[in-house]
Amino acid sequence: MTLKRWFSPRRLKVIFYIIVMLILALVGYRIYLIYFEQDFSAVHADQIERVQSELAGKSQLSFTVVGNINNSVGVFERTMIPIINQNETDFLVSAGNAVSGGGEDKYRALYRSLSHLEMPYLLTVGENESSIFGSFHFYEHFGPYFYSFKAGNSQFIFLDTTDPDAYNFQLYWLKQQLLDEQPQHRFVFLGDAFLKPELDSPVDFAEDYLVDTPFGQDLMTLFSRYQVTAVFSSDLHLFDRQEHKGILYIATGGAGGLVLNNDTSFYHYVSVSVDGDNVSIDMKRLDIGQNQLMKTLESLWLFIHSLFYVGRLNFLLVLLALMAVAIKLYTRLFVDRDYYPNFDLDVEPFRNKPLRVLMVTNNYLPFIGGVPISIERLRRGLVTLGHKVMIVSPSYRDQKKDENPEEIVRLRSWMALGKGGEFRMANPISRRARKAMMAFKPEVVHIHHPFWLGWFGLLWAKALRVPAVYTYHTRLEHYAHYVPLPGPLFRNWISHSLVRRFANRCAGVIVPTQSAEEYLRVIGVTTNLYVQPTGIDFERFQQRDEAAMEKLRDQWNISADDCVFVSVSRLSKEKNIGFMIDALAELRRRSARSFKCLLIGDGEERAALQQRIDDKNLSDCVHLVGPVPPDDMAVYYQLGDAFLFASKSETQGMVILEAMAARLPVVAVRSSGIDDVVREGFNGFKTREDRTQWVERVQQLLENDDERERLADQALSFARDFAIDRFAADVAEIYAHVLASEAERKGVRVSAKES
Numbered sequence: 001m002t003l004k005r006w007f008s009p010r011r012l013k014v015i016f017y018i019i020v021m022l023i024l025a026l027v028g029y030r031i032y033l034i035y036f037e038q039d040f041s042a043v044h045a046d047q048i049e050r051v052q053s054e055l056a057g058k059s060q061l062s063f064t065v066v067g068n069i070n071n072s073v074g075v076f077e078r079t080m081i082p083i084i085n086q087n088e089t090d091f092l093v094s095a096g097n098a099v100s101g102g103g104e105d106k107y108r109a110l111y112r113s114l115s116h117l118e119m120p121y122l123l124t125v126g127e128n129e130s131s132i133f134g135s136f137h138f139y140e141h142f143g144p145y146f147y148s149f150k151a152g153n154s155q156f157i158f159l160d161t162t163d164p165d166a167y168n169f170q171l172y173w174l175k176q177q178l179l180d181e182q183p184q185h186r187f188v189f190l191g192d193a194f195l196k197p198e199l200d201s202p203v204d205f206a207e208d209y210l211v212d213t214p215f216g217q218d219l220m221t222l223f224s225r226y227q228v229t230a231v232f233s234s235d236l237h238l239f240d241r242q243e244h245k246g247i248l249y250i251a252t253g254g255a256g257g258l259v260l261n262n263d264t265s266f267y268h269y270v271s272v273s274v275d276g277d278n279v280s281i282d283m284k285r286l287d288i289g290q291n292q293l294m295k296t297l298e299s300l301w302l303f304i305h306s307l308f309y310v311g312r313l314n315f316l317l318v319l320l321a322l323m324a325v326a327i328k329l330y331t332r333l334f335v336d337r338d339y340y341p342n343f344d345l346d347v348e349p350f351r352n353k354p355l356r357v358l359m360v361t362n363n364y365l366p367f368i369g370g371v372p373i374s375i376e377r378l379r380r381g382l383v384t385l386g387h388k389v390m391i392v393s394p395s396y397r398d399q400k401k402d403e404n405p406e407e408i409v410r411l412r413s414w415m416a417l418g419k420g421g422e423f424r425m426a427n428p429i430s431r432r433a434r435k436a437m438m439a440f441k442p443e444v445v446h447i448h449h450p451f452w453l454g455w456f457g458l459l460w461a462k463a464l465r466v467p468a469v470y471t472y473h474t475r476l477e478h479y480a481h482y483v484p485l486p487g488p489l490f491r492n493w494i495s496h497s498l499v500r501r502f503a504n505r506c507a508g509v510i511v512p513t514q515s516a517e518e519y520l521r522v523i524g525v526t527t528n529l530y531v532q533p534t535g536i537d538f539e540r541f542q543q544r545d546e547a548a549m550e551k552l553r554d555q556w557n558i559s560a561d562d563c564v565f566v567s568v569s570r571l572s573k574e575k576n577i578g579f580m581i582d583a584l585a586e587l588r589r590r591s592a593r594s595f596k597c598l599l600i601g602d603g604e605e606r607a608a609l610q611q612r613i614d615d616k617n618l619s620d621c622v623h624l625v626g627p628v629p630p631d632d633m634a635v636y637y638q639l640g641d642a643f644l645f646a647s648k649s650e651t652q653g654m655v656i657l658e659a660m661a662a663r664l665p666v667v668a669v670r671s672s673g674i675d676d677v678v679r680e681g682f683n684g685f686k687t688r689e690d691r692t693q694w695v696e697r698v699q700q701l702l703e704n705d706d707e708r709e710r711l712a713d714q715a716l717s718f719a720r721d722f723a724i725d726r727f728a729a730d731v732a733e734i735y736a737h738v739l740a741s742e743a744e745r746k747g748v749r750v751s752a753k754e755s
Contacts, residue, residue, distance in 0.1 A: 020326055023323060042141075042142075042143055043142045043143070044144075047091070047120040048120075048149045051090065051091050051122075054090060055152045058152045059152060060276070061151060061152040061273075062271065062272060063089055064084050064089045065095055065252055065270040066094055066252065067095040067232075067233070067234025067252040067255055068097045069098040069113070070099070070256050070257035071106055071113070072255070075255070075256040075288060076113060076255050079288050080255060080267070080288075083286070084269065085117065090151075091119050091120040092117060092119055092120070093156075093189055094121070094124055095232045096124045096190070096192075097128040097235070097257065098123055098126070101128060101131055101134070102132040102134015102135070102137060103133075103134070106134075107138070122158070123138075123142055124190060124232075125161075126162070126192075126234055127162060129191070135163075145160035145162075146173065150182070150183055153183060153184040153276070154184065154185040155185070155186045156187050157174065157177055157186065158189045159174070160190075161210065171219070171222070174219075178222060184276075187229055187230055187231075187232070188231045192209075192235050193210070193235040193251050194249045194251070195209055195240070195251075196209050197251060199238065200264075201265045202265075203259070203265055220245060223245075224246060227246070228247055230247075230248040231247060231250070232250050233249075234253050236253045237257055237265050238265045239252055239285075241283070250270060252268065252270045252283070255267070267286040268284055269286070270282070270284070271283075345740050346740055347736045350736035350739040350740055351736045354386045355382075355444060355739075356388045356390075356441060357387060357389045357446055357735065358390050358392065358442035358444070358445045359375060359379065359392065360393075360445060360456070361393050361447075361448040362393075362426070362448070362451070362453050362454070363394065364408075365399075365630075366396055366398050366399055368629070368630065373654070374473065374654060375448060377535050378724075378731060379391065380724065381535060381725055381727055381728025381729075382728050384725065385725075385729060385732060390406065390409060392411065392437070393409075393410060393411070393426070394410070394412075394426035395410040395412055395413050405436065406440070409433045409436045411426035411428065411453070412430070425452060428453055441464075444466060446468075447468055447470045447471070448470075448471050448473060449474070450498055450502035467739065469509070469510065469734070470506040471509075472499070472503070472511050472512075472516055496523045499525075500520075500523045504524075504525055506527055507527065507528070507738045507742055508527065508528045508529075508530060508738040508741075509527055509528070510530050510532050510731065511530070511532070512532065512533050512676075513533065513677070514531055514676055515675055528737075528738070528741065530734045532727070532731060533657075534657075534727065535723060535726065536719065536727075537723075538719060538720060540634050541634050541719075543634060545634075545635055545638075548632075549639050552635060556598060556625075557620075558639075559594070562595055562596045563594070563595040563596075564595070564596050564598065564640045564642075565584075565597040565640065565643070565644050566600065566636055566637060566642075566643050566659065567580065567597065567598070568636075568643075569599075569655065570602070571603030571609055572603040572604060574648075575646070576646040576689075578612060579646045579669070579689065579691065580599075581616060581622065583691045585616040585618055586691060586692075587698055590695065591699050591703060595621060597622045597623070598625050598639075599624050599625060600625045600633075602627040610624055634662065641664070642664055642698075642701045642702075643656065643664040643665070643666045643667075645666060646668070646689075648671040648689065653674050653677055656668065656677050657722050659715075661719035663713070663716040665701060665711035666678050666683065667686075667694065667698050668686050668687075669686070669688070669694065670686040682711070682714050682718070683711055683715035685697035
């Protein structure tokens, strides 16, 4: 049977109903655990009080010592506890490794197992107790890691061997405890094995024993000096009893953990009786075991219980995953879908209609960046075509004082992220902004970022009952270093998920290149995508200001023989400028032709990049120009002979088109966005992120004037197709398609006369 036939609609329906039942069962079980599983804290305080109360004034007592419980339900809880309860011992001591791991879930499972005991109990901190933040959970639920108490005529001392930083203090504390002369007997409990066992067990992997450590030697000295009766530990999966320098050392590890059930490693517990001066210590072997299948089922049940009682986040993730699968199956099985575009869509009523467009962005002028510049060009182009545009953006200290509030609504900025305030957390609940938007009555909300104000842009669009359009400007996965999360988590999951979820909530998504469209389809964007390259102010880059260019030549000491390279980008890690600086150092070694390189832009990496330039002895030919106002950029482009670029985080590379509009051929690192604008051997070159290859192409433009001129002419011709007027007209056409699609979806008929 083929896979396709196996996943027939009938079988998928069965799977869907099973998943729905699982969701209901898990939610019900979660509710049950909330109301019936009790919380607990400071358990040892209550247990010690019970022991001392029951043994007050007595010279006889008995207790049971177990080791390596390891959250065993089948062996310890169901088999050993009933036997220990029948022995009517006064209390039970775990000598360590009562849990299989230090997670909150394991502690709660242990507490539930210990609740079956008919006597008080006490725990020793072992390696398992302290693993995975277990020390915190032990302290929260049971109490301090080392402690002591007296009961009857005996003293009971619990030590922590898992934290070397506390060894010195513990030795001091232990000495103070042992100075008490009243107890006739002293029993010490610690997690790590003290002596190497007389019998070797294949299931024990410990190589270091306390007797071989300075801490262990100091402990033995104190044990001998104050005549400790017995020392118990649990780090081994066997029973071992040895006398060393007059002190009895007992290792017990058969309470449910890894046991082979042979002559060396077997299930057992230790029974201790105190009668006046006499102490009896006996090992009780248990001929029990557990079927492997039952042990696997026990582990599975413990995992499920732990997952849904303690791991609230895990529970939600599993529940959401099941719901996502159920929704996916439902849409596949019960919802009819037409994957072809609507070729009968009537766009004409919206095509020649002046539109009111609300644009929402997390950054805007006067901040200098690709997105703000792109938004401003689109605004100007749309206004020229007769449309009305209102921009909602954060406020800036140096913004223009005479801005028209009917065109730009500034939201008060709470905080700025990144050097220069690239991303600003602005107040999205401004009453003034809400009133302005309501008065503007937009027909389209155009969002430029998939987070913060972008989220509120979606809400505003929904409240205003108009479609939302999103422009995919930025590859978020390359900005992981700005986010306080593990880099791989943000790059590989969160960024893609964020873009996908946001884009699918919009009526249309504008992408600057074919490669960006392919990326969005791959990550699961199903909404309508429109490929529309960002426009450039083509005419402005044709104007030459010879006086301004001469002033720049003097400022940067550029001679007539120098070939001038220009690069424009933010000075940040994702722009890969360090690669470019290293490559220029190699270019200088390889070529006799002199050059100057002007790196325009600012950012948090500026100091580090300047240091790199100095270290490479490039300070005379590579200059960090700093930020340049958009109106002055044409002069720098016109000054150049070629444009260099190394960023791999672009969706289009608008500065590359600007450089081409100023008749500059380009050498860039091949990546998304770059691949669509740089045509190999036509308007420039693109290479792998390989320094040797990149340098060879730059050297080719540096030393071959004829080829550089040929590529420059073709770059100018290529850039002419991206002029602002054409860009704005194309975006207006996209708005018309989105509005027509929304009207079709809502069943609203709009005629050309009504528009």
